[in-house]
Amino acid sequence: MKVAVLISGRGSNLRSLLEVAAQPGYPAEIVTVIANRPGAGGLDHAAAFGVSHQTIDHKDFPDRTAFETALTAALKAAGAEMICLAGFMRVLSSGFVRQWQDRIINIHPSLLPLFPGLDTHARALAAGVKLHGCSVHFVNEAVDGGAIIGQAAVPVLGGDDPDKLAARVLKAEHRLYPYCLRLLAEGRIRLIAGRVAIEADPDPGHSLL
Numbered sequence: 192m193k194v195a196v197l198i199s200g201r202g203s204n205l206r207s208l209l210e211v212a213a214q215p216g217y218p219a220e221i222v223t224v225i226a227n228r229p230g231a232g233g234l235d236h237a238a239a240f241g242v243s244h245q246t247i248d249h250k251d252f253p254d255r256t257a258f259e260t261a262l263t264a265a266l267k268a269a270g271a272e273m274i275c276l277a278g279f280m281r282v283l284s285s286g287f288v289r290q291w292q293d294r295i296i297n298i299h300p301s302l303l304p305l306f307p308g309l310d311t312h313a314r315a316l317a318a319g320v321k322l323h324g325c326s327v328h329f330v331n332e333a334v335d336g337g338a339i340i341g342q343a344a345v346p347v348l349g350g351d352d353p354d355k356l357a358a359r360v361l362k363a364e365h366r367l368y369p370y371c372l373r374l375l376a377e378g379r380i381r382l383i384a385g386r387v388a389i390e391a392d393p394d395p396g397h398s399l400l
């Protein structure tokens with residue numbers, strides 16, 4: 192499966208995907224990395240792995256439609272079949288999402304449907320939850336609202352602040368995203384009535400999680 196990864200910043204999730212995609216037998220290939228912010232740190236990871244990368248700065252376009260037209264052209268030129276959002280901090284229009292229906296996934300730093308949107312770690316601490324984590328989900332027209340593919344939970348510990356909690360969640364993200372992308376690329380995920388069904392792993396020992 193040919194995958195494009197969209198980023199806005201440091202790209203640590205991108206790096207975890209690049210690392211697994213470089214392993215023999217991993218079923219997804221990262222064909223391009225696109226940043227919407229010039230100088231996004233993740234572009235260096237793409238370069239280090241010899242993966243094609245480019246910046247399409249949303250500020251260079253008069254509106255969202257023009258930006259997304261350029262994005263679509265770049266994705267098609269790269270032969271992308273699937274889009275992974277990895278810290279991509281731009282909301283995609285419903286037109287774009289429909290065009291790529293069931294072919295965009297995202298990683299979000301909370302156990303959805305809790306804490307969609309921003310500042311998830313501070314909000315988790317304020318809510319007093321004792322488990323927090325991350326989710327990989329399909330992208331639909333509702334922000335952070337698409338069908339959930341996989342989740343990983345971490346404890347909230349006494350003495351946590353948003354940064355400490357974010358660091359614990361991020362480690363879980365780096366295991367979860369490669370695992371979920373592998374399920375998808377192996378064709379083991381079905382969307383049934385808006386929910387994800389996962390075929391049993393014939394070889395659970397092989398799991399990356």
Ligand code: GAR
Pocket residue numbers: 198200201202203204205233277278279280298299300308361364
């Ligand atoms: C990650 O924690 C990711 O879950 C989050 O941004 C961070 C990106 O880090 N994404 C969102 O909040 C999307 N709404 P990274 O650039 O090091 O992968």
